[in-house]
Amino acid sequence: MIKEMKSYEKIEQYDTEITEALADNYKVIIENLGEDVTREGLEKTPERVAKAMQYLTHGYGLDPLEILKSAMFTEDHQQMIVVKDIEVYSMCEHHMLPFFGKAHVAYIPNGKIVGLSKIPRVVDAFARRMQVQERLTDQIKNCIQDALNPLGVAVVIEAQHMCMQMRGIQKQNSVTTTSSFTGAFEKDKTRKEFISLVSNKLS
Secondary structure, three states: OOOOOOOOOOOOOOOOOHHHHHHHHHHHHHHHHHOOOOOOOOOOOHHHHHHHHHHHHHHHHHHHHHHHHEEEEEEOOOOOEEEEEEEEEEEOOOOEEEEEEEEEEEEEEEEEEEOOHHHHHHHHHHHOOOEHHHHHHHHHHHHHHHOOOOOOEEEEEEEEHHHHHOOOOOOOOOOOEEEEEEEHOHHHHHHHHHHHHHOHHHO
């Protein structure tokens, strides 16, 4: 017996007041750019952009520290834990254009570990804001350090910036790398091990 599929229903939750205010502003922006906001292709664009911007910056409503604290466990493990190739999507605060790439995060436990999925969630919580890559790197590091008090934390982010690729200097292949370390990762040997682990691909 083949069961009939239920119809698809998309559920979105946005603050109505904020959505309306943003949409009104985007309508003015589009008009000031010389477009006809009443034509078919643009009629609903102000509302779509208003919702998109709320999603792209939803990190403001998240508490990264609490995300980590929600899944902390006692363990004696004191070797490096690395979560690499975490997708990063963020918004440059200078031009409000995207930058995107990968984050590599490691820590050495000091009696506490955290559920692995929480590290990418923390990356997203900070990335989904108006950001600069340098601050984003530090915020991730500091949050993990504050929550777990590990022996050390390492964060490296590699990203491409649309503000450099589609405007301004227009360098299509440029990649910006930022790093931030605490504790054991400030020692050359430990830092080199981390860089080696994030650079190598599993066979």
